[in-house]
Amino acid sequence: MENTEIDVETVVSHDGMPLTQFDTPIHKALEEQRLNRLAHFDVPGHKGGRGNKELREFLGEDTMRLDMNSMKPLDNLCHPTSVIKDAQALAAKAFGADEAFFIVNGATAAVQAMIMSCTEAGDKIIMPRNVHRSAINALVVNGAMPVYVNPGVNKRLGIPLGMSVEDVRRAIVENPDAKAILVNNPTYYGICSDIRSIVKIAHEHGMLVLADEAHGTHFYFGDNLPVSAMEAGADMAAVSMHKTGGSLTQSAILLTKNTVNADYVRQIINLTQTTSGSYLLLSSLDIARKNMSLNGRYLVNKSREYAEYARREINKLGGYYAFGIELINGDTVYDFDTTKLSVHTRDIGLAGIEVYDLLRDDYGIQIEFGDIGNILAIISGGDRNLEIERLISALSEIKRLHESEITGLFDHEYINPKIVMGPNKAFYSRKQPLLLRETKDRVCGEFVMCYPPGIPILAPGEMITQEIINYIEYAKEKGCLMTGTQDMNLEYINVVDEKGGN
Structure with a gap:
């Protein structure tokens, strides 16, 4: 494997020493702790695997010994001041960001942190409706209101596309008080909106641009690919490093520019991210960043x-x-x-x-x-x-x-939603379960989606139409994994009680 165009520009470490993309601060600190023969009277309780031999045999002794807690030499993910801080600085440099935050709750947590750091209850955020459930989940939690831009649709493929720049411009003009715009870069199918133009228009109107780049990690390292969010001038981007960047499942990075308050973003991350960050995940981010920096192209x-x-x-x-x-x-x-x-x-x-x-x-x-x-x-x-x-x-x-005749096959993935109330209000309202076929013209009080990809067919606060009921029944019949509903069998959907109240 060849190293090409390696960035040897240094980053100053927490103790004033120069670091380059060849360095892996978390990995190095873990190795030092693994070899120093400490007597462990801290968590985790498996004590390097000795307390759980079956797990040690399954994962390997080295893995178990590297599963450590936030002891002083290993820094602390909630408030990094040494090796995690250094690793994050190297990641920021590699991705062209001003700050980078290691996430051990997946890109889901990064998307939610982006939204929750720039909106609060009642604030508007412009976004495509074909967002991942994590984005709408953030609105359920913090009470912000979505302004949906319906994506384009390819009628032959039946799939949602990106947002039209003119549709985004119209949404901005009609909602000048919106705080931010969320852009998929790319969608699950690989479709990209014109993120550069969207950034330009949004910034002209004082709005932040947030990019869900869960499927775009590689944009930062390859040739002849769509522009990355940081290069396009976005203010924040959620990068799912494990998907195409080579780290362990559930590890991600939140990238920010100096247009946002990074210390406040860190506080928002700490509202939901674990205080017991896995060093297996953190070190995988460190090593994967090095690998992509040196060999990514x-x-x-x-x-x-x-x-x-x-x-x-x-x-x-x-x-x-x-x-x-x-x-x-x-x-x-x-x-x-x-x-x-x-x-x-x-x-x-x-x-x-x-x-x-x-x-x-x-x-x-x-x-x-x-x-x-x-x-x-x-x-x-x-x-x-x-x-x-x-x-x-x-x-x-x-x-x-x-191969058979195509008669009877459902021909599209995306159905434009009819928004009746905000996700937060609908999710926490008084609800009643109804059989799926009886929910027509009622307001959905929960999520309904196929996973993967995790894009809601229905989100809380949306009207249930006959077309949506037909889609859900068809997806169930074909064997899609349906998630999001309280009823695990999706025979019932919780709808907002027409009598109202919480």
């Missing part, structure tokens, strides 16, 4: 080449449509992430979730998700030629064995 370009090859070969099969840059229209699809392998399956008579299940059950291939019309395979520099060929061959076999 090679890894990301490799993943893009794999995805482009797979796209070409899958499209040769017929029936499938692995979509790419041809979708770019300069507006609702301003750019496309070519590392994403999104494949439309409806034209072979199969829902995406059916192809997902066939790949897993019959061919031993686990992809990221399948919805009612598409599948998504995440490609990274960790993949190999053999696995790419295996996926292509499996899709060919599935088409040969299972």
